[in-house]
Each structure stands twice: as C-alpha cells, then as structure tokens.
Amino acid sequence: TRQCSPELADDDDGSAMSRRYDKVVTTFSPEGRLHQVEYAVEAINNAGTAVGILATDGVVMAGEKQKVTKLLEAPKSSEKIYKLDEHVATVVAGLTADATILIDAARVAAQRYAYQYGEPIPVEQLVERVCNHKQLYTQYGGQRPFGVKFLFAGYDRHFGYQLYLSDPSGTYSGWRATCIGQNANAGQSLLKNDYKGTETTSECVTLALKVLHKTMESLSAENLDLFALRKLDDGTMVHTVFPHDEVVALVADVKKELEAAEAEAAAAIATSSGK
Amino acid sequence: FDRRVVRGMETTLGLVGKDFAIVAADRSAARSIVVFKQDEDKVLELDSHKLLGSAGTAADSKAFTEYIQKNVALYEINTGLKLSTAAASNFIRGELATALRRGPYQTNLMLGGFDSAENRASLYYIDYLASSNKVNYGCHGYASNFVLSILDREWKEGLDVEQGVEIIRKCIAELETRFLVSLPAFTIKLVDKDGIRLLNQHRPEVAAA
Numbered sequence: 001t002r003q004c005s006p007e008l009a010d011d012d013d014g015s016a017m018s019r020r021y022d023k024v025v026t027t028f029s030p031e032g033r034l035h036q037v038e039y040a041v042e043a044i045n046n047a048g049t050a051v052g053i054l055a056t057d058g059v060v061m062a063g064e065k066q067k068v069t070k071l072l073e074a075p076k077s078s079e080k081i082y083k084l085d086e087h088v089a090t091v092v093a094g095l096t097a098d099a100t101i102l103i104d105a106a107r108v109a110a111q112r113y114a115y116q117y118g119e120p121i122p123v124e125q126l127v128e129r130v131c132n133h134k135q136l137y138t139q140y141g142g143q144r145p146f147g148v149k150f151l152f153a154g155y156d157r158h159f160g161y162q163l164y165l166s167d168p169s170g171t172y173s174g175w176r177a178t179c180i181g182q183n184a185n186a187g188q189s190l191l192k193n194d195y196k197g198t199e200t201t202s203e204c205v206t207l208a209l210k211v212l213h214k215t216m217e218s219l220s221a222e223n224l225d226l227f228a229l230r231k232l233d234d235g236t237m238v239h240t241v242f243p244h245d246e247v248v249a250l251v252a253d254v255k256k257e258l259e260a261a262e263a264e265a266a267a268a269i270a271t272s273s274g275k
Numbered sequence: 276f277d278r279r280v281v282r283g284m285e286t287t288l289g290l291v292g293k294d295f296a297i298v299a300a301d302r303s304a305a306r307s308i309v310v311f312k313q314d315e316d317k318v319l320e321l322d323s324h325k326l327l328g329s330a331g332t333a334a335d336s337k338a339f340t341e342y343i344q345k346n347v348a349l350y351e352i353n354t355g356l357k358l359s360t361a362a363a364s365n366f367i368r369g370e371l372a373t374a375l376r377r378g379p380y381q382t383n384l385m386l387g388g389f390d391s392a393e394n395r396a397s398l399y400y401i402d403y404l405a406s407s408n409k410v411n412y413g414c415h416g417y418a419s420n421f422v423l424s425i426l427d428r429e430w431k432e433g434l435d436v437e438q439g440v441e442i443i444r445k446c447i448a449e450l451e452t453r454f455l456v457s458l459p460a461f462t463i464k465l466v467d468k469d470g471i472r473l474l475n476q477h478r479p480e481v482a483a484a
Contacts, residue, residue: 117358118365125354157392158356 026142036145037138040168043147044094049181049215050080052091052151052163053195053204058230059153059161060204061091064181064216068223078241080225085110087120087237088154089229093181095147102146106130123154127164127172135170145169149180153229155237161229177207183215190214201228205242209254219255221247284456287317287328288414288422289385289398290442292434295467296387296396297474298326299443301418302460304333318464321347324389325363326466330415331382331403339380343367360388364399364407371405379403383415389466396467414446421453422446436465440474 029035048064063080081091082099084106092099109129113121130150137145145168152164165180166172177195179187190211199207205228213219226242242250287300300317303310318328319340327343329336346366350358358366364386374380386399400413412430414422429442440463447461463474 116366116369117362119359119362122354122356 024142026139034138034169037169040094040145040147041149044149044168044181045184047093047095047181048080049179049183049187049212050091050093050149050151051177051179051187051191051208051211051215052153052165052175053177053191053199053208054161054163054175054197055199055201055204057161058201058204058228059155059163060201060208061089061151061153061227061229062208062212063091063093063225063227064212065223065225078225078227081227081241083239084126084152084154085114085120087156087229087231088123088126088152089227089239090153091151091225091227093149093151098146099148099150102130102133102148102150105133120156122156122158123152123162124159124164124174126154127152127166131166131170131172133170134166134168138169151175151178151180153227155229155231161231179211179215181215187211187215201230204228205250206254206257209250210258213254213258219251221251224251226250283417285317285330286414286416286418286422286450286458287330287383287385288412288418288426288443288446289326289328289387290412290426290430290434290439291387291396291398292436292439293432294389294394294396295436295439295465296326296389296398297439297443297463297465298328298385298387298398299447299461299463300328300330300385301458302462303458306333313460316462318462319344320464320471321363321386321388322351322357323470324357324391324466325360326385326387326464326471327367328385328387329382330384331380335380336382339370339382340384343370359390359392360386360397360399361390361409363388364401364409367401368405368407371401371403375405385413385415387466389468391468394468417456418450418454418458421449425449436467439465 048066050061050063052059052061061081065080079096081089082103083089084103090103106126110121110126134146137143147168150166155161163175164172165175165178176197177191179191194207205226212224221244224247226247228240230238232238284305285301289296289298298318302313302315304312304315317336318326321327321344327340329340347358347363367384367386371380381403383403384401386401389396398410398413399407400410401407412426425446426442429445443463450458465472465474
C-alpha cells in the first residue's frame with residue numbers, strides 16, 4: 001500500500017488526507033469517495049464534447065473530434081461514433097483506447113444475447129452489461145477505471161427510441177437529451193432551454209449542432225461527427241453517419257440561423273435602449 | 276441413455292387457434308410396466324402466458340423444465356420485461372443444444388405462448404435433440420403416430436376455442452381406441468391474452484368456463 005510522504009502539501013480542497021486514498025481505486029476515502037473514479041471523470045471533462053438527443057422518430061448524436069490536423073489521415077470509421085448492433089449505437093467521450101475495449105465487450109454481449117434468445121438485446125440490458133463491466137474496475141483488481149463516458153442510442157420493441165448515459169463509476173441513466181465532455185454544462189443548459197421533446201430527427205440535428213456550436217471553440221464539419229439512428233416502416237434500422245458535404249451544409253445553415261438570431265436580439269436591445 | 280424411454284410412452288401435444296394455444300400432456304408417471312401415479316401435471320407454466328408440455332424421462336423432464344421456468348422468471352425480475360415465446364424457444368433450444376454433446380436432457384417439449392406485443396399465440400415443437408420449429412400443431416411420442424393424422428385432417432387457420440378443444444378431444448379419443456398404452460387422463464391447458472387456464476385434468480371435455 002502507498003503512504004503519502006509527510007511533506008506533501010495540502011490539496012486544493014484543504015485535505016491532505018485525500019492524497020492517501022486516491023492512488024488505489026479500490027479504496028474509499030474517509031469522506032466515502034472513490035477518488036480514482038472522480039479523476040476519471042476529470043479526464044473526460046477535457047475530452048471532445050458529445051451530445052445525444054431523442055427525436056420522435058429517431059435518435060441524434062454528435063461528437064467533437066479534437067485531434068484534427070492536415071497531416072492526419074482520416075480514419076476509415078469514426079473515432080467518436082460506433083455501431084454496437086443493428087439497433088444500438090454509441091458516441092464516446094474520453095480515452096479512445098479505453099472506449100474500444102468496452103465497445104468490443106458490448107458488441108460481444110449483444111451477439112451473445114441474440115444467440116441465446118434469437119432477438120436483439122433490449123437497449124437497457126446492453127447498457128447495463130457495459131456498466132457492470134465498468135463497475136468491476138472500481139471494486140476489484142486494483143486497476144484504474146475506464147476513462148470514458150458513453151451515450152447509447154438505440155431502439156427496441158419494449159421502449160422505442162432510447163438514450164442512455166454511462167460514466168466510469170458504472171452508473172447509467174436514461175435521458176431525453178444530454179451532453180458529455182468539454183463544456184458539457186453549457187451544452188446541457190442550452191438543451192434545457194431549447195429542447196421540447198416534440199422535435200423530429202432533422203430538428204434534433206439542428207439542435208445538436210447548436211449545442212456543439214456553443215461548446216466547441218469553432219464549429220466546422222472537419223472536427224465533428226454527426227449521426228442519426230432511425231427505424232424505417234419495414235422495421236429496418238438505419239445508422240446514418242452524415243457525409244461530409246451534408247455536414248458542411250448543415251453547419252452553414254445553423255451558423256446563419258444563429259447569426260440572424262443574434263442580430264435580431266442586438267436590434268431589439270438597441271430599440272429598447274433607444275427609448 | 277434409453278432411447279425407448281425418450282421416444283415412447285409419454286405424450287405431449289398442442290395446437291394454435293386464432294388467438295390462443297392449447298398444450299396438453301398425459302398424466303402418467305411410469306417406468307417399464309409399472310405406473311407410479313396417474314395425476315402428474317406435465318404442462319408447466321413458464322410465466323403468465325407460456326406453457327411448456329414435456330414428455331420423456333421423468334427426472335430430466337422435471338429438472339429441465341423447472342430450470343427453464345426459473346430462468347424465465349429470473350429474466351423477468353432482472354429486466355422487468357417478459358420474454359417473447361420465440362425468445363423463450365430459442366433459449367430452451369440453446370440449453371438443450373449445449374447439453375446435447377455432454378449429457379442430453381431426455382425430454383421432448385411443446386411450448387405454447389401468447390405474446391401481447393404481437394397479439395398472437397404461437398406454438399413450438401422442440402425435441403430432445405435440440406431442434407425447435409414453430410408449428411400450428413404437433414405431438415411427441417408414439418402417440419404422434421395416431422394423433423398427427425387427426426391434426427393434419429382437422430386443423431385449420433383461425434380456430435376458436437371450442438373448435439380447438441374438440442380437436443384435442445378427438446386426438447385423445449383416438450389414443451384411447453388405438454394406442455396400446457393406456458393414458459386415461461390428460462392435462463389440457465389453454466393460453467390466450469388473459470393468461471393460462473386449465474381446461475381439464477381427467478376427461479377431455481371443457482370444464483365450465
């Protein structure tokens with residue numbers, strides 16, 4: 001076991017004690033916290049933003065890609081958005097390598113269920129399996145937790161379209177719209193104000209881009225992935241990662257809309273202050 | 276592994292109607308020439324809307340069907356959801372298949388269920404070699420030599436309960452006439468949107484509704 005050295009300075013929270021209990025994830029601190037899990041969340045707070053929104057006819061997700069330079073070869077598949085099964089997809093915020101492990105495990109769990117029951121796994125059960133996997137690393141083995149948060153978007157016959165968020169502690173929650181990663185709070189407050197719950201997929205796409213516009217330094221098609229999951233009338237599930245040209249057009253539209261709104265607001269202030 | 280036991284003396288049968296399924300099984304518990312009891316219920320209720328009739332070695336039938344029943348219950352408790360009849364049949368088949376090359380469960384099954392999601396009843400014929408097929412009617416055991424002809428002739432799409440029960444009655448009557456092994460009593464259960472009800476335990480007439 002590790003003991004901190006006596007000359008270690010106090011923490012920001014005024015407690016030198018927390019240093020003793022944060023090296024090993026499987027240890028509670030005296031305040032009843034698992035510091036490693038909290039630090040994992042900190043790691044994610046610096047990661048590219050991801051947003052998920054439930055529409056009446058589908059689920060929309062978008063993610064900010066942080067590592068974009070001219071020399072970087074565009075990946076063949078998205079680094080933010082992953083298909084888990086025909087009816088479930090996920091967007092990642094955090095350590096990509098950690099995410100890959102969990103995504104592989106989720107894909108296996110989905111197929112194992114389909115093998116056993118001959119039916120697609122209900123979305124919440126898949127989320128729970130991933131989360132139980134994450135929880136193991138907060139209780140056993142002395143290994144660090146996964147530094148990833150997921151948004152899961154899926155459809156099943158029990159509850160229709162669903163959106164779930166899961167974090168490094170292994171807890172998950174169902175959402176109608178939510179945001180993770182950098183500046184998530186700003187994104188979340190925008191959703192709180194603007195999301196009504198009656199939007200169609202295309203309206204949600206606009207809303208998702210507005211959220212990213214708020215959370216990202218500069219919104220452009222180069223550094224984001226946009227995704228929608230929908231079920232067609234014949235029951236086929238469609239995963240759409242929006243092609244680059246479409247994203248360019250959509251981003252342009254959103255920017256125009258926001259600029260127009262800003263101009264209107266400025267004009268209103270000017271008029272009222274003129275009185 | 277006694278193939279005669281598996282193939283033989285016990286019977287389970289079933290059919291689907293327009294919005295219900297009936298699963299029936301004989302009530303004997305016997306070995307060789309000795310009958311232990313004539314009131315054994317071999318149509319297990321997996322959940323509120325599923326019936327599993329079994330025929331085969333007594334120990335395996337009971338152990339396996341109860342194992343399935345408890346797993347179905349566990350699924351419901353864990354997830355808050357009900358398994359569809361199709362999913363249950365896949366699960367059952369998978370368990371039989373896994374055990375097949377280790378030590379097979381010597382039991383033949385008829386799975387009947389009603390799914391409210393699709394508002395439809397379905398029936399599955401599952402044998403001890405882990406084959407599963409969705410069927411309109413079916414029968415296991417020597418009795419099938421007699422019963423299938425009746426079912427082939429009588430079954431049609433969209434049967435109502437009365438017609439369904441009448442066909443079962445004819446099947447059992449045929450067995451009484453032609454089958455060497457005496458099967459004096461049957462358990463006959465019906466499943467529809469309202470759940471499971473026991474139609475008759477001794478004679479194949481409909482009990483008062």
